[in-house]
Amino acid sequence: MKNSTMNTVIGSTLAAAAGFFVFRAVQAKKQVQVEEDVDMRNSQEVDKRESPDADVDPAEQGLTQLDSAYRDEWQANGFPQTHREMRELEEDK
Numbered sequence: 001m002k003n004s005t006m007n008t009v010i011g012s013t014l015a016a017a018a019g020f021f022v023f024r025a026v027q028a029k030k031q032v033q034v035e036e037d038v039d040m041r042n043s044q045e046v047d048k049r050e051s052p053d054a055d056v057d058p059a060e061q062g063l064t065q066l067d068s069a070y071r072d073e074w075q076a077n078g079f080p081q082t083h084r085e086m087r088e089l090e091e092d093k
Contacts, residue, residue: 043066046064046066047067049065
């Protein structure tokens with residue numbers, strides 16, 4: 001094969017490879033990057049694990065980690081914990 005023909009083949013191959021890599025880079029840039037969902041409310045595993053405070057706090061016994069988180073949130077916001085507390089609040093209105 002002639003030297004000029006060989007240069008043309010190599011040049012064409014390099015141009016095609018460069019075009020391919022540019023195309024892939026543009027496609028990767030267009031793709032939306034989404035972070036993994038780490039919210040405990042969407043985790044099946046957290047709803048099966050025992051509350052970490054179950055051995056310390058008697059009110060936490062029998063609760064899962066998710067239930068414990070909800071309980072902490074309710075207590076922080078002053079949400080009534082029992083039906084009796086809810087009735088007392090309704091009677092006060």
